[in-house]
Amino acid sequence: MKLFLSTAFVVFLALAGAAQAEQTAPHAYVGVAAAAAERIDGTSKINPKLFGGYAFSDSLAVEGGVIDFRKATPAPEARTIDLGGFGTYVAARFTKPLMDRLSAYGKLGVAQSQRKTTTVGVTRKDNDTGLYGAFGIQYAVTQKVAVTAEYERFGKDKKAGAKSDVWSFGLKFEF
Numbered sequence: 001m002k003l004f005l006s007t008a009f010v011v012f013l014a015l016a017g018a019a020q021a022e023q024t025a026p027h028a029y030v031g032v033a034a035a036a037a038e039r040i041d042g043t044s045k046i047n048p049k050l051f052g053g054y055a056f057s058d059s060l061a062v063e064g065g066v067i068d069f070r071k072a073t074p075a076p077e078a079r080t081i082d083l084g085g086f087g088t089y090v091a092a093r094f095t096k097p098l099m100d101r102l103s104a105y106g107k108l109g110v111a112q113s114q115r116k117t118t119t120v121g122v123t124r125k126d127n128d129t130g131l132y133g134a135f136g137i138q139y140a141v142t143q144k145v146a147v148t149a150e151y152e153r154f155g156k157d158k159k160a161g162a163k164s165d166v167w168s169f170g171l172k173f174e175f
Contacts, residue, residue, distance in 0.1 A: 028054050031148065033170025035067050038163050045070055050166055053093060062095040063107060067154075068167065069115065083116035083123065087154040087166075089132040098137075100136065107134040111154040113164075130155030146172040 033049040051065030071084040091109025098104055111132035117124050136150025152166045 025058065026054070026056055027174050028052070028172040029172055030063075031170050031172040033168040035149065035152075035166050035168035037067075037069060037166045039072060041072075041165065043072065045072060047166075049170065051170075055093075055174075058097070059095050061095070062090070063093045063109075064088070064090045067168075078119050080119045083118055085113065085115040085126075087111060087113040089152075089154065091132050091134070095138070101140040103138045103140075105136055105138060105150075107132070107152075109133075113154045128155040144174045146174075148172055 011082045030052040031050070033051070035047045035049045036044055037047055038044045038169045045107075046053060047067055047070050049067040051063060053061045053063030055061035064086065069085040069087065089107075090110040090111055091107040094103055095103050095105040109132045110129065112129050113127070115126045116124075132153040132154060133150070134150050136148055138146045138148045140146045148168075148170045150168055152168060154164045154166065157164055
């Protein structure tokens with residue numbers, strides 16, 4: 001894993017250097033999203049997500065984000081209660097314009113996530129550090145505001161709580 005992370009970091013620095021040479025508009029951005037994650041028990045819950053990044057050019061950015069996997073409402077007879085958890089990521093984001101205001105993008109990086117459950121008073125935490133990947137589309141409403149829709153994968157499959165697959169819809173603000 002350390003070799004993979006080191007190699008990914010070197011490749012990222014090389015791409016960032018090349019992107020800076022061709023940069024058209026470096027800028028920072030932040031965003032908010034509603035993320036839908038299915039739980040192991042088959043139910044779904046909408047979770048808040050925050051993200052932000054720095055675009056070196058129109059095609060390359062580095063981004064980080066956090067999603068709060070909310071606590072599930074247990075059934076009265078449930079022995080195991082889903083206490084929620086979180087997911088975080090840092091990734092390189094590659095964007096390709098499709099039309100005047102519509103772009104497609106992909107992200108590749110590292111995710112850290114945690115799910116918490118309790119069974120008969122004993123709390124269990126399931127931690128995972130793994131590969132993060134995403135792809136999506138972005139529509140520019142104005143020069144500084146965009147609407148996004150994406151599929152994300154936070155590491156490996158989880159044994160409890162929210163699954164690793166997440167669909168999110170959000171707003172991105174550039175400055």
